[in-house]
Structure formats: C-alpha cells, structure tokens
Amino acid sequence: MRGARIMGTGRELPSRVVTNDDLTKLMDTSDEWIVQRTGIRERRYADPEVANCHLGTAAARKAIEKAGLSVGDIDLVIFATLSPDMYFPGVGVLVQEMLGLRNVGALDVRDQCSGFVYALSVAEAYVKGGFHDHVLVIGSEIHSRGLNFSTPGRDVTVIFGDGSGAAVVGPAEPGKGILSTHLHSEGKYAKELCAAEPGFLQNPWLTHEMIDEGRIYPKMNGKYVFAHAVRRFPEVIREALAKNGYATSDVGMVIPHQANERITQAVREALELPTEKVFSNIERYGNTTAASIPIALDECVEQGRVKDGDLVCLAAFGAGFTWASALIRW
Ligand code: COA
Numbered sequence: 001m002r003g004a005r006i007m008g009t010g011r012e013l014p015s016r017v018v019t020n021d022d023l024t025k026l027m028d029t030s031d032e033w034i035v036q037r038t039g040i041r042e043r044r045y046a047d048p049e050v051a052n053c054h055l056g057t058a059a060a061r062k063a064i065e066k067a068g069l070s071v072g073d074i075d076l077v078i079f080a081t082l083s084p085d086m087y088f089p090g091v092g093v094l095v096q097e098m099l100g101l102r103n104v105g106a107l108d109v110r111d112q113c114s115g116f117v118y119a120l121s122v123a124e125a126y127v128k129g130g131f132h133d134h135v136l137v138i139g140s141e142i143h144s145r146g147l148n149f150s151t152p153g154r155d156v157t158v159i160f161g162d163g164s165g166a167a168v169v170g171p172a173e174p175g176k177g178i179l180s181t182h183l184h185s186e187g188k189y190a191k192e193l194c195a196a197e198p199g200f201l202q203n204p205w206l207t208h209e210m211i212d213e214g215r216i217y218p219k220m221n222g223k224y225v226f227a228h229a230v231r232r233f234p235e236v237i238r239e240a241l242a243k244n245g246y247a248t249s250d251v252g253m254v255i256p257h258q259a260n261e262r263i264t265q266a267v268r269e270a271l272e273l274p275t276e277k278v279f280s281n282i283e284r285y286g287n288t289t290a291a292s293i294p295i296a297l298d299e300c301v302e303q304g305r306v307k308d309g310d311l312v313c314l315a316a317f318g319a320g321f322t323w324a325s326a327l328i329r330w
Contacts, residue, residue, distance in 0.1 A: 001174065003171070003173055004127035005171075006167045006169055007066075007067035007069070007168045007169070007170045009294060009301055010167075011165045011298040011299070012062070012164045013044045013164075014050060019042045020035065020158070026150070029154045029158055038159055038282070038286075039260065039282050040286045041283045041284070042283075043162070044161050044162050044285060052142045053085050054098075055162070055163065056095050056140040057098040058164065060166040063167055063298075064168055067168040069168060071101055074102075075105075075132035076105045076107065076136070077101065077104060077105070077135075078092065078108075078136070078138070079091045081108070081109075082112045082115070083143055083145070083289075090107075092107055111185075113290065113318020114323055116290050117183070117316045117325065118322070119290075120137055120314070121181035121183055122135075133170060133171060136166065136167075138164065138166045138294075139291045139293065140165070140291050143160035143289065144161070146195070146218070153214070155222055156220050160289070161286030161287065161288050163292075165291045165294025165297065179240075179243075179244045179328065181325070181326045182324060183324045184322065185321065187320065190319075190321075191219075192321070193318070193320075195219070197210045225321075226262070226263065229317045230263055234267055234271055236317075236324060240326065248273060252277070253300060253306050253313070254279065254315065255300060255315070257293055258280065258285065258286075258287055259282075259287055259318070263317075279300055279305065281299055289318065293314050293316060297314070300312075
C-alpha cells in the first residue's frame, strides 16, 4: 500500500487582534487571571463580513500553493469545524464553490478540538487506499460570534479565538509521511463541554427563553476538561509512538492542540520533553479548536522547526470527549 504525506500547509488569521485588556471592558476579568490560568495574551476575531468559509478558503489556497498543486488537482475537501456558517449544508461545499474546485466530494467533520486530526485520518485512509490522490483538509473556526461577552460567560469566552489552517494530503512512499493515526471518544462526557441549545434534542429546537437566559452559549466544566486532557494527551501520544516502535526521545516536535498553556505544560512534563519540542502559540491566538493544529503546523514548518525527516506528533483533546494523535515522518 502506498503512503500518505502532508504536501503543503497554510493558515489564515483575521487581522483584528483582541487583547485580554480589551475583554476587561466587556466582562469582569483581568489580564493577570487569563495569562496565569491559560497563557493567552491575545486572540483574533474576524470582521463582520468575514465568514468561516472565507478563512478556510484563504488557508486552503496557501496550502495548495505550497503543495505545488493547483485547485484542479484536489479530489476531496474535508472541513473540520464546530462553528459552521450555516446549520446545513456544511462549510466544505462552500469552500468547493469558492475555490472553484471540480465537483469533488465535500465532507464536514464535527469533532471539535480533535477535528483536524480526525479529518487528517480520513484523508490518510483515502490516499493510502488509492481512492483519492490529493485531499484538502481544513480546520477552521469563527468562535467570536457564538460567545457570551458578559461576566457569566467569562470562563469560556476568554479562551477562544478565530482562525483557520489547512493541509493537502497526497501520496508518499510506503513508510514515509503519516505513519499512523489514532482516534478515541468517550461520549458519556458530551455534556461537560458543549453547546446543547439550540438543538434538536429540544422541541422546538430554538426558543426565545434560550436566548434570553443565555442558554445558547457553550458550557464548559473547566476543571473536568483539564483533568481529562492532561491524562489523554500523553496517553494518545505514547500510543502513536508505541505503534510505530519509537520512544519519546525520537520525537522532533509534538504539536498539541492549543487548548491552554497549562495543559501543554503538563504534556511536556508527562513526556519529559524540553520546552522547544512541544510547540505553543496559544499566547497569540487563544484556542482556535479545529484550526489550532494546522495553524501551529504551518508556523512550525515556516520557522524551520519541522524539517524533512523529523518525527512529528500531532495530538488533540476536546469536546465529546474526543482525543486523537497522528505520527508523521516529515
Ligand atoms: N476571569 C476572571 N475570573 C474568572 C474567569 C475569568 N475569565 N473565569 C472564571 N473565573 C473565576 C471563577 O468564577 C472562580 O471564581 P470563584 O472562586 O469566586 O468561584 C475563579 O475564577 C476560579 O475559577 P475556576 O473555574 O476554579 O478556575 P480554574 O483555575 O479551574 O481555571 C479554566 C478555569 C477554564 C482556565 C481551567 O479550568 C481550564 O483551563 N480548563 C480547561 C479548559 C480548556 O482547555 N478548554 C478547552 C478544551 S479543548
């Protein structure tokens, strides 16, 4: 069977920077609290006329160009997001239209912070199996339109930001590129981090009360999420290494989902890896959910921190709960 590799990456961040001090004008919080608890100093918010599909399309164009391909070469779009432009259809079809792709398939993935790694695993399978040659994988979010900017929402709102990252997956020699992917879920914790309303569990699915009582915003059991994340990240990274016969000392770079700097720090400590081998950019972008890994990967490649031949591990944990990893020989 042939291999599958990431041929090119791209990212698109809105230009509007929102600092912690900006948020203190809207809710009872402080730069000190946010930095100490999360490591976040600023995040980006999209301007009103910018939609998730715009960010995703811009990131995708860069990834296609860096892969040395043209849009006509793309065989399939996979779009991972928890903040779709429309309830339906998914964002993948909007990107297909905006990029002017052939009438290729467009698949949306709904696995939140693990969305990009889940989507990458689908691309890996299609390419390794010979069903598609060039799969465009996008992780992209516009959180800023779905957050509660008053004090009751502060625990969630200060964490999240907007952004988009993309990768093109194409054929590789066997044993090169994506070595393996590992997906997990534990749905009994679905309600610990969710936006359950509006939704079709309710009848009617949307009411005035949901809006008036602020029930439409994401809810997070922060301590619970933290406790599970610091266990699952190291576990799923070790699983990927063990599957391929490697030790943590073989890894050139771990790129974790940028959930919270304290979680990333716990991952470094658990794996006994030095700071420079576990990438972090959360200080500048906050948590961009499905976008955080492809944005970080693109920055790593650009900064020369991921080079040909390096062993790279992507790892994610988030709502669902879901968690996942991908081990890549770059
Ligand atoms: N600014 C100021 N105070 C805040 C605040 C904010 N943005 N958010 C919460 N607080 C307050 C709380 O109301 C609480 O006040 P109280 O003691 O008077 O009740 C106090 O700060 C401590 O809150 P607590 O929830 O115990 O804080 P914490 O140390 O657990 O940190 C998180 C909260 C959200 C930062 C932390 O739980 C976390 O990082 N969880 C993981 C979240 C995450 O990564 N989510 C993404 C998953 S992909």
